[in-house]
Amino acid sequence: MSDLLQRLRGRGWRMTSQRRVVAEVLDGDHVHLTAEEVHLRAAARLPEISRATVYNTLGELVALGEVLEVSGVGRAKRYDPNARRPHQHLVCAGCGTVRDVHPAGNALGDLPEAERFGFAVCSVEITYRGLCPACT
Amino acid sequence: MSDLLQRLRGRGWRMTSQRRVVAEVLDGDHVHLTAEEVHLRAAARLPEISRATVYNTLGELVALGEVLEVSGVGRAKRYDPNARRPHQHLVCAGCGTVRDVHPAGNALGDLPEAERFGFAVCSVEITYRGLCPACT
DNA sequence: TTAGTTGCAAAGGCTTTGCACGCGC
DNA sequence: GCGCGTGCAAAGCCTTTGCAACTAA
Numbered sequence: 001m002s003d004l005l006q007r008l009r010g011r012g013w014r015m016t017s018q019r020r021v022v023a024e025v026l027d028g029d030h031v032h033l034t035a036e037e038v039h040l041r042a043a044a045r046l047p048e049i050s051r052a053t054v055y056n057t058l059g060e061l062v063a064l065g066e067v068l069e070v071s072g073v074g075r076a077k078r079y080d081p082n083a084r085r086p087h088q089h090l091v092c093a094g095c096g097t098v099r100d101v102h103p104a105g106n107a108l109g110d111l112p113e114a115e116r117f118g119f120a121v122c123s124v125e126i127t128y129r130g131l132c133p134a135c136t
Numbered sequence: 137m138s139d140l141l142q143r144l145r146g147r148g149w150r151m152t153s154q155r156r157v158v159a160e161v162l163d164g165d166h167v168h169l170t171a172e173e174v175h176l177r178a179a180a181r182l183p184e185i186s187r188a189t190v191y192n193t194l195g196e197l198v199a200l201g202e203v204l205e206v207s208g209v210g211r212a213k214r215y216d217p218n219a220r221r222p223h224q225h226l227v228c229a230g231c232g233t234v235r236d237v238h239p240a241g242n243a244l245g246d247l248p249e250a251e252r253f254g255f256a257v258c259s260v261e262i263t264y265r266g267l268c269p270a271c272t
Numbered sequence: 273t274t275a276g277t278t279g280c281a282a283a284g285g286c287t288t289t290g291c292a293c294g295c296g297c
Numbered sequence: 298g299c300g301c302g303t304g305c306a307a308a309g310c311c312t313t314t315g316c317a318a319c320t321a322a
Binding site for chain 1: 207208224226228229235237238239247251252253254255256257258259260261262263264265266267268269272
Binding site: 014035036052056059075076077 | 310313321322
């Protein structure tokens with residue numbers, strides 16, 4: 001079964017068929033779907049599910065920290081269920097494909113104190129852009 | 137005068153009063169305006185300027201590589217004229233303020249070959265998120 | 273039972289488009 | 298004068314919202 005689903009249950013998340021389907025659709029690696037794509041796939045299993053519910057559910061998953069929002073790839077936001085293992089994104093400028101990459105040593109989060117301007121920094125996002133093998 | 141304007145002229149960019157005003161509004165450091173903000177400020181100098189022209193002009197500046205698009209801060213894209221000096225962004229999760237930060241040594245762009253999956257990587261974006269002094 | 277969730281439809285924000293007019297070169 | 302740039306208004310896409318009906322716990 002879905003790891004994501006397990007964790008959500010454990011957190012006392014109120015479970016409905018709609019939420020289950022959304023969580024199932026998002027489960028897996030290298031998944032970076034738009035809200036519309038999630039709705040499409042969810043509707044394949046549960047035809048009555050509405051866009052509004054998909055948006056609500058995605059918003060909650062993001063708020064719970066179980067799913068990451070990815071912007072900067074096309075117009076629509078993408079949703080990345082791989083929130084447990086820190087990773088970065090490799091984005092193809094041609095077709096918009098997104099791949100997760102896992103840095104070896106990530107001394108990356110280290111923005112020197114002198115460059116923080118009093119900010120309390122709590123996360124770092126890194127996006128590599130280029131062309132994938134198919135688009136080269 | 138504006139450095140940006142100088143460069144655009146040098147590139148044979150067809151100059152109109154609208155384009156000049158947009159370029160002037162964008163000139164400077166730590167500027168990260170939305171299209172709407174650019175339009176507002178441009179209209180202060182040139183009241184007839186239309187949103188469509190602002191969008192067209194911003195799109196061209198981005199295509200020319202003179203201005204960077206910044207997504208991931210609120211809904212609307214932001215436009216960053218500081219495209220000449222490589223830099224990263226420090227974003228406040230509270231108020232949406234964006235600051236440019238200039239890394240000391242940026243071995244950052246080095247995604248190991250083994251993690252490239254055949255992509256021809258050509259740029260890296262780094263965003264630090266946290267709370268600014270006023271929002272802490 | 274009851275508070276939280278859903279679906280619908282409409283509104284909203286941001287951006288793009290089509291086309292006639294205008295202006296830089 | 299030619300061809301690109303502009304303005305307008307409308308459409309488009311993505312997302313949010315209000316509210317009545319519904320359902321998991």
